[in-house]
Amino acid sequence: MEKWRLLAPGPTPVPQNVLNEMALPIIHHRAPGYKAIFKKVSEDLKYVFQTENDVIVFASSGTGAMEASVSNSFCKGDKVLVVRGGKFGERWGEISEAYGLNPVYIDVKWGNAVKVEDVKDALNKNPDIRGILIQASETSTGVKHPVKEIAQLVKENDNCIMIVDGITGVGVFNIEPDNWGIDILVSGAQKAFMLPPGLAFASVSEKAWKFMERSDLPKYYFDFKKERKNLKKNQNAYTPAVSLIIGLSKVLDMIKEEGLENVFKRHSILAKATREAVKALGLKLFAPDSPSESVTAVLAPEGIDAQDIVKLFREDHKITIAGGQGEAKGKIFRLSHIGFFDKFDIITAISGLELALKKLGYNFEMGKGVGKALEIFSNEI
Amino acid sequence: MEKWRLLAPGPTPVPQNVLNEMALPIIHHRAPGYKAIFKKVSEDLKYVFQTENDVIVFASSGTGAMEASVSNSFCKGDKVLVVRGGKFGERWGEISEAYGLNPVYIDVKWGNAVKVEDVKDALNKNPDIRGILIQASETSTGVKHPVKEIAQLVKENDNCIMIVDGITGVGVFNIEPDNWGIDILVSGAQKAFMLPPGLAFASVSEKAWKFMERSDLPKYYFDFKKERKNLKKNQNAYTPAVSLIIGLSKVLDMIKEEGLENVFKRHSILAKATREAVKALGLKLFAPDSPSESVTAVLAPEGIDAQDIVKLFREDHKITIAGGQGEAKGKIFRLSHIGFFDKFDIITAISGLELALKKLGYNFEMGKGVGKALEIFSNEI
Numbered sequence A, B: 001m002e003k004w005r006l007l008a009p010g011p012t013p014v015p016q017n018v019l020n021e022m023a024l025p026i027i028h029h030r031a032p033g034y035k036a037i038f039k040k041v042s043e044d045l046k047y048v049f050q051t052e053n054d055v056i057v058f059a060s061s062g063t064g065a066m067e068a069s070v071s072n073s074f075c076k077g078d079k080v081l082v083v084r085g086g087k088f089g090e091r092w093g094e095i096s097e098a099y100g101l102n103p104v105y106i107d108v109k110w111g112n113a114v115k116v117e118d119v120k121d122a123l124n125k126n127p128d129i130r131g132i133l134i135q136a137s138e139t140s141t142g143v144k145h146p147v148k149e150i151a152q153l154v155k156e157n158d159n160c161i162m163i164v165d166g167i168t169g170v171g172v173f174n175i176e177p178d179n180w181g182i183d184i185l186v187s188g189a190q191k192a193f194m195l196p197p198g199l200a201f202a203s204v205s206e207k208a209w210k211f212m213e214r215s216d217l218p219k220y221y222f223d224f225k226k227e228r229k230n231l232k233k234n235q236n237a238y239t240p241a242v243s244l245i246i247g248l249s250k251v252l253d254m255i256k257e258e259g260l261e262n263v264f265k266r267h268s269i270l271a272k273a274t275r276e277a278v279k280a281l282g283l284k285l286f287a288p289d290s291p292s293e294s295v296t297a298v299l300a301p302e303g304i305d306a307q308d309i310v311k312l313f314r315e316d317h318k319i320t321i322a323g324g325q326g327e328a329k330g331k332i333f334r335l336s337h338i339g340f341f342d343k344f345d346i347i348t349a350i351s352g353l354e355l356a357l358k359k360l361g362y363n364f365e366m367g368k369g370v371g372k373a374l375e376i377f378s379n380e381i
Helices: A016-022 A032-049 A062-073 A087-098 A116-125 A147-154 A206-214 A224-231 A242-258 A260-280 A306-317 A343-359 A368-380 B016-022 B032-049 B062-073 B087-098 B116-125 B147-155 B206-214 B224-231 B242-258 B260-280 B306-317 B343-359 B368-380
Strands: A055-058 A079-084 A102-107 A129-135 A161-165 A184-188 A200-204 A295-299 A332-336 B055-058 B079-084 B102-107 B129-135 B161-165 B184-188 B200-204 B295-299 B332-336
Touching: A016 A242, A016 B016, A032 A055, A032 A200, A032 A242, A055 A062, A055 A224, A062 A087, A062 A129, A062 A161, A062 A184, A062 A200, A062 A206, A062 A224, A079 A087, A079 A116, A087 A102, A087 A129, A102 A116, A116 A129, A116 A147, A129 A147, A147 A161, A161 A206, A200 A206, A200 A224, A206 A224, A242 A260, A260 A295, A260 A343, A260 A368, A306 A332, A306 A343, A332 A343, A343 A368, B016 B242, B032 B055, B032 B200, B032 B242, B055 B062, B055 B224, B062 B087, B062 B129, B062 B161, B062 B184, B062 B200, B062 B206, B062 B224, B079 B087, B079 B116, B087 B102, B087 B129, B102 B116, B116 B129, B116 B147, B129 B147, B147 B161, B161 B206, B200 B206, B200 B224, B206 B224, B242 B260, B260 B295, B260 B343, B260 B368, B306 B332, B306 B343, B332 B343, B343 B368
Parallel strands: A079 A102, A079 A129, A129 A161, A161 A184, B079 B102, B079 B129, B129 B161, B161 B184
Antiparallel strands: A055 A200, A184 A200, A295 A332, B055 B200, B184 B200, B295 B332
């Protein structure tokens, strides 16, 4: 029997009713029926993004919307501040360099959140910084950055915009772009939106639209202004990923029905249970001080390769979890709780972990981790 | 009863067994199971593209691969020859201009194919042209351009590459990139590949890879060199559209089973039957001299708005066909026969057309069109 389970931070599990909806006969993207769906989806996205601003949709992975945020907002040589504390922070830097921007880096030790003070200092030293590029949740390290506090630093500054990669943040924990002053907030289909990969989203503030009037960088497919114009006609500039938009309509209904606050609460409890269970097994968190509710990164015990844990999950238990990326490879493994997850998925993850650790010769009392998670669920749900 | 039929040139109908396959639980793109599928898909794409070269896959609509062909191959100010005889020819021009290239245009009357002589003249007048940008099949007009003959003009010229938008060409009629000297051949999921939109493909020749070493235009998500590097590890640089790749694996099996020559023959017969049926009704083809096997563009009869025909198809018969785009809007309607189409789909299309024409007061003998199509099927299948 091949019963596979996907407990990785993206792609995340897709509810079967959504998969079924996407398996209905395909419809044409210029037909009125589709336009009504896209109109509804555009409105519902605002609810999940907690914004009054337009949310633009691209047919691409999340990286496409990250690139669009840079190529649409800036001019060659513009100075931007890049918070680099993981693989996705590095990606902001790579994109900025690809477009000939002038990035100022704040290098943060992997597993740590950036200090607001350090951002403040960098802004003071470089008053010509035109944008801050940061992750709400750095998926590679399981760290949550203090984007609210950082956004405040530039909220009243007309010459600097705040761009947040919320790919594993939006729909996981509270991010309020309009209230906090986040000008572009990016996300993607295959995380809290519970869909297969292939859609990228970005909400854009009026301040950012002004930057886009000035931007002189080349772009074509990822063109926010062109998409905004088409959005008014309830369509995309280019052929949209129709089946994913159909699925999106369905998952947005699910999120609205659960209620965004309940969605956040669920993620928060699942994350807490995961962290506490792992600690009860004597393991250490990779990001103990500012953990994200989307994914829990765990240091492998002394003498055990984290990749062996990932491998045992796959081979013995048919569970896909994530290992470390870049410099964290072999050191950490990552348990996800983004999207279509409930308490029994966490129990499954911790059970798999206990079985793997036992096989690898790690010394602990079996059931300790699962027991701790159950205790938390019993108190908090 | 709502029995909808999709007879438009993209998205095209997706076989139900493929939709079902894509509705299986989602898998992780870094897991070994997925990599085996992607490896197989990459090989099978070469079969459909009729090439020994790598075929790169992006998660985007086809336009993404068009943009990539430009942004990866050229330098700012490079002179390119753009064949502009429809909406997609215009798109080549827009992309070239967005990236600061220096396009030389050959403007072709909509509905006509470019003359090889005109391309030859332009190349002679501009020996510094670095690339030719053209459609194999101009979907907006139903025209097939003589890409084989044009490719010959630059095949032996190391300083000029031939880039062909084969979005409605690949898998529809014969295009031989390696033999003819097409350096980049682009296609997309939602045409002959019978999938929902969201994947773009491009085969790249060794000559084009050399151009890519020199290119200085900014790019990040659409980066051929990065994808080629990842392809060697049977993966994409960024999160792929997993469910569409699963579907792709299935449709490539279907194409291999039918055999590419039979696929071409089927399209050719369906296209011929459509053209002859339309002519039997006394209507005129928009592209009589060089019609594409992917889509048949038809001029609405004198005094009838083509959009009214499209509307009747939709409202009376629940059939989605395409109208004209740009300057052809209101003048033409387009009947598609790309991908998952058989003879009865053509009979349905012609029947719908006859019903619509009758309602709009056009004078003809009912059954003439369908009869002509049946005659062709009876002789040729």
